[in-house]
Amino acid sequence: MSQQPERGDTGLAGLDCAPGETLLSVRDLRTYYESGDLIGGQPVKAVDGVSFDVKKGETIGVVGESGCGKTTLGRTLVRLEAATGGEVRVGSDDVTELSGEDLKAWRRNAQVVFQDPESSLNDRMTIGEIIREPLDVHDWGTPAERRARVRDLLEKVGLQEEHYYRYPHQFSGGQRQRIGIARALALEPEFVVLDEPVSALDVSVQAQILNLLMDLQDELGLTYLFIAHDLSVVRHICDRVAVMYLGNVMELGPTDELFEDPANPYTRALLSAVPEPDPTAEIDRMTLRGTPPSPRDPPEGCAFSTRCPVKIRPDGSDEVDESTWEAVEVFRETLRARSRTERSLSERARELIGLETRFATVDEVVGELFTDRDIPVSVKEPVDQAADLAREGDEDAALEHLKGELGSVCDHESPEDHAVGTEGRESRCHRHAAEYEEPSAVGPSVGGED
């Protein structure tokens, strides 16, 4: 529809692949945010080794809790954030290293629809100016053609031509999101990152916007990366879904299969949190303990190991009962939280002279967790020793000790992506390895399975 130069000229020939072929191939992508400190400080590992392919014409969903890195992933793909490592291949080009004309070509072909329609439109510009701006930046056609294109786009997203000279203030949230979509589509991109495009909207408007997005995809052959935390929306719109946790993709596969038969423990937990419309239905919810670990300091083994309900136990701990084992995990979680907490100078001083601080003492924690329990020696010894270490204020050493004594493969090794299901689904969990039981065999039942 435009008089763009042939893409071959710009070097991004990979964009012209046929529908169904791989448009983007993300490999071990990492995006770290440097800490604000001038010296030292751990970077925030927002995206920590993500690999997947995006096929032309599909909608790939990215779901996960707040802070799991899904938005950063989307922003890295459109070069709003600089990748720390890994690559994003389009044909033979690496998006993370494009510059000059190639970067401009990528910017033209990769667009974003933002989450908050209140914040994504400049209030001091008319709708026409807002939608026209990408066209102006890329010198698209003549000014009169640009105006005509904007009017055409307004109609395409369900607004009227007369809205050209209105200001964003005069529109509702849903209409503003339509304007944002029109702006993203102005340059006829191949790839659009939809960053929670409906989560700020009323439910009734959400459906309209989703249908608009799907209609536009059919009409223009767009490829979507759909970031969301609302699972029902993802199920409605996406062809494939990637489930993210702490910067990692835990499970990736076709939407229906993943929702019907989730393989990864984290997916299972996430899906079991979906509310059931039938109030009489008895569901065995999998509630996760604690909060996600800090992305500054992710666990060494599996990212989900700190909260996983079906974590593999170390060898020789079969006789330990379930609740004791959970007490051990809670103890580790508590130590981890303590080691992360910044202590003020006065708190350190109080600790030093033995005054009470706002931190419960280690003995209190241990007492609460382990008294009235029949603890086998194999567990008791490491716990006591860790408590000793923690009492001296060395939580890190205590954690190391517990990990060494009571840690399993989940704590030590990062899991591989295992193929699961029938349609090229992958899940990152040690339990998929032959020597362990499948997550579905040990955990509560979830989704469509019996």
Add this chain to the structure above:
Amino acid sequence: MSAVDYPVDEDEQTLLERIQDEPGPALKLLAVVVPLFAVEFGAVASLVMSLPWSAVGSALPGFLQGLAGALAGVGDALANLPTLLSRSVIDNSGYQLPSGEWVGTTLGLSPAVAWLLRVLLVYAYGFAWMAVGWWVYLVYRDNYRYADWAPVDDMVNRFRNHSWGLLGLAIIFAFVVLALFAPALGPTTVEANISDPYLHTVEYFDEEAGSVQEIYVGDANRDSQSRGQGGDNVGPLSYDQFGRFHPFGTLPSGKDLFTFMAAGARVSLFIGVLSLLIAGGIAVTFALATAYYKGLVDLGVVIASDSIQSLPQLLFIMLASFVLSGTWLANLYSGGVVLALLFGFTGWPGLWRAVRGPALQVSEREWIDAAKSFGQRPSVTMRKHMLPYVVGYLLIYASLTLGGVIIGVAGLSFLGLGINAPTPEWGRAVSAGQPYVPTQSWHISLIPGIMVVIVVTGFNALGDGIRDAIDPQSDVGTGQQDESAAAGGGA
């Protein structure tokens, strides 16, 4: 498909075409603007001709010089056209015969009445332009703008209902008119009365001689001094013995205080505006750059601004103006330029700090990301997507700071460090009248002092009004900020 597939629409027209389609309101506007401009056309022409054209003319190649000469002749002729607001239209200089009849003044009016008429005429003219400006906005908004509503409409409406801001606007407008029309407003002129009194004469009726005498202004001034207790005094709204009317009385040197004040307003306004253009320009450039790039750029500017702010501004300006006093820079505009530069280069950190917050805030908005995502250039992003949100705050703080600069300049002149004599400056009048405050010559210090207070209050009120207009939720700078900005001069 190519872009040509789109029907090229013809409905977007330039402003000129829109006016051609519906010329009525624009013609009505023009019918008022043209005469309003025509009556002062001579003044504008003489302003243009007062620029150093001869330097340009001599640089031209020969065949063009004749043309330039002809143009200069036309220009001079235009510059000599009579204008409505010139002193000769309503002349207040003359002498009074023993019969009480005034000779030389327009229509034989008394100089006080003639002067008052001229002042009223000038202010009516000034406020007519203000009304025309408002009318232009209305005509454009209602007849020629595509958008039925724009965010600026709401701001204008909020400002219209802000009585404190409107009062500020009125005061500042009156001050600007005083500065712009200073030569026409004074009962006499700076050249005749203040800078070259021995090159000008006045006529008066000498009762002893029984005839009209001519006397140098300088000699006349010596007999119309205001020297407090036991000395001569020419107070406000009074005549001296030479039939000259002094609306604000005279200075201890016998010069006319009102003429001095009007010319001083020009100096103050010039220094204030120039220094704020410098400070505001630096501040807004840095604010946009630091908010957009953050990180090291921000840190660098923080350090630079902190180093400047750690200097005691007034002391530093004193020192620097003393150091620079021997140079050519110090002679530009009687030292006004050097003061403006110093206030500008030491004043930007405060303004930058004030607009950095809003700039950082707007830099976090998603439309900045949107602009980055389709590859907008940083400079354009800053100008289009950030500047409109920052410039309002800049206006607020600039108007608050302007009062501080005026106080600062007055303070420096009071100390004898500011504007070189004999160029009028308000602070010097305050200083000159200081010994006479408790005497009948109280007017010398008090009137300029009160004028400073009124003008500074006006700028603060205007800033308040703009703030409430652009951002009704914001509560920036209540109390403390206003005070510190107003007291920025510290004098």
